[in-house]
Amino acid sequence: MAIMKDSGGGNxxxxxxxxVKGAVDxxxxxxxxxxxxxxxxxxxxLATGDKGGRVVIxxxxxxxxxxxxxxxxxxxxxxxxxxxxxFDYLKSLEIEEKINKIRWLPxxxxxxxxxxxxxxxxxxxxxxxxxxxxxxxxxxxxDGRYRDPTTVTTLRVPVFRPMDLMVxxxxxxxxxxxxxxxxNSISINSDYExxxxxxxxxxxxxxxxxxxxxxxxxxxxxxxxxxLTEVITAAEFHPNxxxxxxxxxxxxxxxxxxxxxxxxxxRHSKLFEEPEDPSNRSFFSEIISSISDVKFSHSGRYxxxxxxxxVKIWDLNMENRPVETYQVHEYLRSKxxxxxxxxxxxxKFECCWNGSDSVVMTGSYNNFFRxxxxxxxxxxxxxxxxxxxxPRTVLKPRKVCASGKRKKDEISVDSLDFNKKILHTAWxxxxxxxxxxxxxxxxxxxxxxx
Amino acid sequence: xxxxxxxxxxxxxxxxxxxxIVSPADGPSRVSYTLQRQTIFNISLMKLYNHRPLxxxxxxxxxxxxxxxxxxxxxxxQEGNLRPPFTPSSQPSDSLxxxxxxxxxxxxxxxxxxxxxxxxxxxxxxxxxxxxxSLLEADDDTFCTxxxxxxxxxxxxxxxxxxxxxxSFSSALDEIEELCPTSTSTxxxxxxxxxxxxxxxxxxxxxxxxPQEGRTDDSRLLDSLPGNFEITTSTGxxxxxxxxxxxxxxxxxxxxxxxxCTSASGTASKMAPVSADDLLKTLAPYSSQPVAPxxxxxxxxxxxxxxxxxxxxx
Numbered sequence: 001m002a003i004m005k006d007s008g009g010g011n012x013x014x015x016x017x018x019x020v021k022g023a024v025d026x027x028x029x030x031x032x033x034x035x036x037x038x039x040x041x042x043x044x045x046l047a048t049g050d051k052g053g054r055v056v057i058x059x060x061x062x063x064x065x066x067x068x069x070x071x072x073x074x075x076x077x078x079x080x081x082x083x084x085x086x087f088d089y090l091k092s093l094e095i096e097e098k099i100n101k102i103r104w105l106p107x108x109x110x111x112x113x114x115x116x117x118x119x120x121x122x123x124x125x126x127x128x129x130x131x132x133x134x135x136x137x138x139x140x141x142x143d144g145r146y147r148d149p150t151t152v153t154t155l156r157v158p159v160f161r162p163m164d165l166m167v168x169x170x171x172x173x174x175x176x177x178x179x180x181x182x183x184n185s186i187s188i189n190s191d192y193e194x195x196x197x198x199x200x201x202x203x204x205x206x207x208x209x210x211x212x213x214x215x216x217x218x219x220x221x222x223x224x225x226x227x228l229t230e231v232i233t234a235a236e237f238h239p240n241x242x243x244x245x246x247x248x249x250x251x252x253x254x255x256x257x258x259x260x261x262x263x264x265x266x267r268h269s270k271l272f273e274e275p276e277d278p279s280n281r282s283f284f285s286e287i288i289s290s291i292s293d294v295k296f297s298h299s300g301r302y303x304x305x306x307x308x309x310x311v312k313i314w315d316l317n318m319e320n321r322p323v324e325t326y327q328v329h330e331y332l333r334s335k336x337x338x339x340x341x342x343x344x345x346x347x348k349f350e351c352c353w354n355g356s357d358s359v360v361m362t363g364s365y366n367n368f369f370r371x372x373x374x375x376x377x378x379x380x381x382x383x384x385x386x387x388x389x390x391p392r393t394v395l396k397p398r399k400v401c402a403s404g405k406r407k408k409d410e411i412s413v414d415s416l417d418f419n420k421k422i423l424h425t426a427w428x429x430x431x432x433x434x435x436x437x438x439x440x441x442x443x444x445x446x447x448x449x450x
Numbered sequence: 451x452x453x454x455x456x457x458x459x460x461x462x463x464x465x466x467x468x469x470x471i472v473s474p475a476d477g478p479s480r481v482s483y484t485l486q487r488q489t490i491f492n493i494s495l496m497k498l499y500n501h502r503p504l505x506x507x508x509x510x511x512x513x514x515x516x517x518x519x520x521x522x523x524x525x526x527x528q529e530g531n532l533r534p535p536f537t538p539s540s541q542p543s544d545s546l547x548x549x550x551x552x553x554x555x556x557x558x559x560x561x562x563x564x565x566x567x568x569x570x571x572x573x574x575x576x577x578x579x580x581x582x583x584s585l586l587e588a589d590d591d592t593f594c595t596x597x598x599x600x601x602x603x604x605x606x607x608x609x610x611x612x613x614x615x616x617x618s619f620s621s622a623l624d625e626i627e628e629l630c631p632t633s634t635s636t637x638x639x640x641x642x643x644x645x646x647x648x649x650x651x652x653x654x655x656x657x658x659x660x661p662q663e664g665r666t667d668d669s670r671l672l673d674s675l676p677g678n679f680e681i682t683t684s685t686g687x688x689x690x691x692x693x694x695x696x697x698x699x700x701x702x703x704x705x706x707x708x709x710x711c712t713s714a715s716g717t718a719s720k721m722a723p724v725s726a727d728d729l730l731k732t733l734a735p736y737s738s739q740p741v742a743p744x745x746x747x748x749x750x751x752x753x754x755x756x757x758x759x760x761x762x763x764x
Contacts, residue, residue, distance in 0.1 A: 094505045119506075181509055200509040229517055231510045250510050283490050283521075287514050337486070341493050346511050 014448040022441035034437040040104040043428040049099025053083040080169040119182040124173035132160040191242040198235035252289030284336040292348035297357040306351040326372040331402035363422025384443040530751035
C-alpha cells in the first residue's frame with residue numbers, strides 16, 4: 001500500500017509526531033530503559049528490547065483505505081520476557097538481562113521469528129498467532145476437564161471456532177555458552193540459515209538450527225591480555241554477499257572479511273580507516289574514534305559508521321577514507337574532558353539508513369536526533385519530546401548554539417541535558433516512518449505528506 | 451555543568467579567556483597542558499579503581515581508559531627522560547606537545563569559573579580533591595597562585611590518605627609520600643576518592659592551612675577509606691591472585707585476570723621493572739633528608755611512576 005517515495009530528504013519530509021509509547025512520568029524505572037529498536041523486514045512489526053529483558057512488539061494497523069491520510073498506528077502486539085538475569089558463580093558477577101540487540105528473520109510462514117540477545121545468550125523466538133481453537137471434544141469438557149467416558153453416548157467431530165486473537169511467543173532455540181565477553185552484535189546472513197554474534201574479542205558463526213556449537217571466525221584476543229588495546233565494537237553481514245561481513249573496532253577501524261578466504265578470518269580482506277586529522281588531535285582522539293555502530297546500506301554498496309561525534313559513509317571500494325562525513329554534534333568537541341569524566345563519552349549511539357539509502361539518521365543528547373540527506377547535503381535536528389504531542393504536528397527543527405550569541409529558539413551547549421540521550425533509532429524499510437527511543441519512551445514519527 | 455539543562459547566561463568573561471588560551475605564551479599553556487594531562491590521568495585511575503559494579507565492567511571502556519593511562523605514562527616517561535631541569539620553552543619534548551596543542555583550549559572550556567569546587571556538579575567525588583578545572587580556567591595572573599596552592603593542598607591530602615597502622619608496605623609508602631609530597635598528591639587523591647564523601651569538601655580544598663590540619667582529619671578519613679583502596683595496596687590480595695592463577699590455570703580467567711590491578715601493574719612493570727629497588731633507594735636517604743614542603747611543579751616524574759607501581763603492587 002505504501003509506495004516508496006524517492007524521498008527528497010530529511011528536510012523535504014515534514015516529520016510529524018505520530019505516537020509515543022511508555023510511561024509518562026519522569027521517574028524512569030531502570031527496567032524500562034529501552035536498549036534496542038528494530039523494524040521487521042516488511043515494517044509491519046516494530047520490536048523493542050529493554051533493560052529488564054523484555055521484548056515488546058508493536059504491529060501496524062492495516063491501512064484504512066478510506067482514511068488514506070495517515071499510515072496505520074502501531075499497537076502492542078506481543079510482550080514477553082526474553083532473558084532473565086543470571087549469576088556467573090565463577091566470577092561472582094551478575095549477567096544482565098538487558099536486551100542488547102534484536103534482529104528479525106525474514107518471514108517464511110505465518111509465524112514471525114526474531115533473534116534477541118543479552119550479554120551472553122542468544123535466543124530465537126517464534127511469535128505466532130492463534131485465532132481459532134478446536135471445540136467439541138468428546139472426552140473433554142470445554143473447560144478442559146475430562147469427562148467420564150461412561151457418560152459419552154454420542155460422538156462428534158471437533159471443529160475450529162474463532163477466538164480472540166492470542167499472540168504467543170515461544171523460545172525455539174537457545175544459543176548459549178559461546179561467548180566469554182559481552183555480545184554487542186548479532187547479524188543474520190543473507191542465506192537466512194546462519195548468523196553471526198560478536199563480543200568484544202570474538203565473532204562466532206552459528207547455524208539457526210544448531211545450538212550446541214558455533215564456529216569462531218574472528219578472534220582478536222591477544223595471548224597476553226595485558227597487551228589488549230583494541231576491542232570489537234560491532235559486526236554485520238553484508239546484505240547480499242553471504243560470505244562477507246564487517247566488524248568495527250574501538251580504534252576507529254573497520255575490517256571487511258571474506259569467509260571463503262579462510263576458516264578463521266583474522267586477516268581482513270579490506271581495512272577501512274581514515275587517517276587522523278592532526279589539527280583535531282587531543283587526549284580523547286582515540287576514544288571518540290571508537291565506532292559504536294556499523295550498518296550496511298540496503299544496496300550493499302556502502303556502509304555507515306558512527307563514532308562519538310560523527311557519522312561516516314564508506315564506499316566498500318575505497319578503504320583509505322569515507323566518502324561522506326556528517327558532524328552530529330561537533331559542539332561537544334570542546335567538552336570532551338567533562339564528557340569523559342561523566343562517562344558520556346562512552347555512550348554508544350546507533351545509526352540507520354532509510355529505505356532508499358538517501359537519508360541517514362542518528363541520535364544525540366537532549367533527546368535530539370539528527371538526519372542527513374546524502375543528496376541535498378542538508379541536515380535537520382529534531383527533538384523527541386512529549387511537548388510536541390499532537391498527532392500531525394510538524395516537528396520544529398532545533399538548533400544548538402555552540403558559542404557566542406545565542407539566537408532566539410536556539411539552545412546553548414551548556415543547557416543540554418546529557419541524561420536524555422537517544423541511542424537507538426530505526427527507520428521503516430519502505431516508508432517514511434521512524435521509531436526513536438528516548439530513555440524509556442518510544443516515539444513514532446511519520447511523514448506528513450502521504 | 452553538564453547536567454539537568456539549567457540555562458545560564460552568556461558569560462563575557464569566558465570570551466576573553468578563550469582568546470588568551472588559544473594564543474598563549476609557552477609557559478602557561480605548557481603548564482595548563484600538564485595540569486589537564488594530570489587531571490585526565492587521575493580521572494582515568496579513578497574510573498578503573500573506583501568502579502565496583504555487580505556486573506562485569508565493559509571491556510571496551512576498560513581498554514580505552516587503560517590506553518589513555520598508558521599514553522599519559524609514556525608521555526610522562528619521555529618528558530622525564532628528556533628534560534631533567536624544567537624549562538618549558540626550549541626542550542625537544544615540546545615537539546611532542548605540538549601535536550597536542552589543541553589540548554589546552556579543550557581543557558579550559560570545561561566549566562564556568564567557580565570558586566567552590568563542589569559547584570562542579572561532577573559525578574566523581576575526586577573533583578573535591580583535585581584543583582578543579584574551574585580554578586584552572588581563571589585568569590593568567592592567578593595562575594601562579596594556583597600553582598602554589600595545589601601542592602599545599604596536596605600535602606594535606608597525602609597525609610590523610612594512608613592509615614599508619616597498616617602493614618609495613620603502607621608505612622613505606624607513607625614515608626615516600628612525605629619525602630616528595632607533590633609527586634604523591636595525584637595518587638593519594640586518586641586512590642582515596644571516596645574519603646571525600648566522609649568529609650565536607652571545604653575543609654580539604656585549596657586554602658592552605660598547613661599539614662597539621664590535615665592530620666586532624668586523619669582519623670575520620672581513615673575510617674571512611676573505601677574497600678577498593680585496600681585492594682590496591684594490600685599485598686595479601688595480590689598473593690591470592692597469584693595462587694588463583696596457579697589453581698585455575700586451565701579455566702579462562704581472562705576477564706578476571708584483566709582487571710585494573712593486574713593490567714595496570716603489568717603495564718607499569720613493563721615500563722619500569724625496578725620498582726622494588728627504587729623503593730629501597732627512596733627509603734634509604736629519608737632519615738637524612740629534610741622534608742621539602744612545597745616544590746611546585748618540580749615533581750619528579752620518575753618518582754610518580756614509582757609511586758604508581760608501588761600502589762598497584764607490581
